[in-house]
Amino acid sequence: MNPVLDVRDLRVEFPTAAGALGVVDGVSFDVGPGETVALVGESGSGKSVSSLAVLGLLGRGRIAGGSVSFRGEEIAGAGPERLRRLRGAEIAMVFQNPMSALDPLFSVGDQVVEAIRVHRPVGRAQARERAVELLREVGLPDPERRMRSYPHELSGGQQQRVGVAMALACDPELLIADEPTTALDVTVEAQILALMRRLQREHGAALLLITHDMSVVARMADRVVVMYAGQVVERGTVAEVLSAPTHPYTRALIGSVPTVHTGRDELLTVIPGSVPNPADVPDGCRFHPRCPQAVERCRTEVPPVVRTGEGRISRCWLAEDAGRVPAPTGAPGTGAR
Numbered sequence: 542m543n544p545v546l547d548v549r550d551l552r553v554e555f556p557t558a559a560g561a562l563g564v565v566d567g568v569s570f571d572v573g574p575g576e577t578v579a580l581v582g583e584s585g586s587g588k589s590v591s592s593l594a595v596l597g598l599l600g601r602g603r604i605a606g607g608s609v610s611f612r613g614e615e616i617a618g619a620g621p622e623r624l625r626r627l628r629g630a631e632i633a634m635v636f637q638n639p640m641s642a643l644d645p646l647f648s649v650g651d652q653v654v655e656a657i658r659v660h661r662p663v664g665r666a667q668a669r670e671r672a673v674e675l676l677r678e679v680g681l682p683d684p685e686r687r688m689r690s691y692p693h694e695l696s697g698g699q700q701q702r703v704g705v706a707m708a709l710a711c712d713p714e715l716l717i718a719d720e721p722t723t724a725l726d727v728t729v730e731a732q733i734l735a736l737m738r739r740l741q742r743e744h745g746a747a748l749l750l751i752t753h754d755m756s757v758v759a760r761m762a763d764r765v766v767v768m769y770a771g772q773v774v775e776r777g778t779v780a781e782v783l784s785a786p787t788h789p790y791t792r793a794l795i796g797s798v799p800t801v802h803t804g805r806d807e808l809l810t811v812i813p814g815s816v817p818n819p820a821d822v823p824d825g826c827r828f829h830p831r832c833p834q835a836v837e838r839c840r841t842e843v844p845p846v847v848r849t850g851e852g853r854i855s856r857c858w859l860a861e862d863a864g865r866v867p868a869p870t871g872a873p874g875t876g877a878r
């Protein structure tokens with residue numbers, strides 16, 4: 542089946558006083574109809590920038606190469622009018638902080654009605670009816686009354702439910718959720734994730750989920766794309782990657798998630814150091830200063846993208862040393878399918 546979203550060899554740059562700075566370097570992934578794909582990595586890995594590039598929301602940044610295909614249409618470099626029609630109607634976004642995504646000066650009802658009417662030729666009464674229905678669908682109690690509430694009158698979880706309602710207002714084919722539960726406490730997080738999963742299935746939308754949390758990946762996604770320092774370092778199905786990760790960074794991310802078996806006094810595994818500044822990425826493997834398995838070659842030679850299984854890749858010398866097949870050339874930056 543053709544993917545809803547197909548990103549290939551994407552490169553994104555931001556202008557700086559010292560010249561253009563590449564923050565996304567040859568990233569490839571796709572999302573099929575009704576599928577959930579997670580982009581995972583620490584802050585600075587390039588996952589959010591990659592997703593914002595899809596919607597042309599890069600601010601001063603620009604797509605410097607590669608392609609972004611939505612339902613077969615190239616949208617990298619699409620004009621402002623096409624992007625405006627895409628956003629909300631065909632591709633919708635759920636943001637990390639619902640309070641900053643909602644306008645504090647307008648009631649919840651007005652904002653959901655507006656989200657519908659911007660893209661659908663319906664009258665105010667019909668849009669209002671649909672808005673009440675959506676608020677009910679996302680589990681807000683007494684939706685008629687909530688229509689008159691202002692964002693500050695809602696809890697964080699309720700605000701994010703409104704964010705999800707607005708994203709689904711026009712039945713988009715692709716939903717992009719950028720750390721949608723980071724600002725919420727753990728019980729509300731579970732509720733919002735369950736809500737998104739249910740609504741995604743009911744609406745049949747594809748979901749691109751941006752997260753730093755492997756436990757969220759395990760609960761939500763079908764496939765996972767692990768990013769580090771602007772590149773994809775591992776990709777595969779969630780079941781395979783979580784049970785048998787081939788890249789040391791993926792293993793470290795998995796190891797840093799506390800489990801129910803983690804004792805009260807037990808220290809969590811941490812990944813030493815931090816993601817490199819894009820202006821100063823290390824030679825060789827970008828992960829080598831933090832990698833517990835780094836060898837001399839990792840410090841000087843860029844590791845190849847290696848196919849580690851059906852639909853799986855890993856950017857690591859260990860994967861190649863294990864006899865895995867290098868991904869085809871012409872698909873740099875993990876373009877191998």
Ligand code: SF4
Pocket residue numbers: 788789790826827828829832833834835836839844856857858859
């Ligand atoms: Fe670690 Fe070397 Fe693999 Fe990089 S290439 S992840 S440094 S083992």
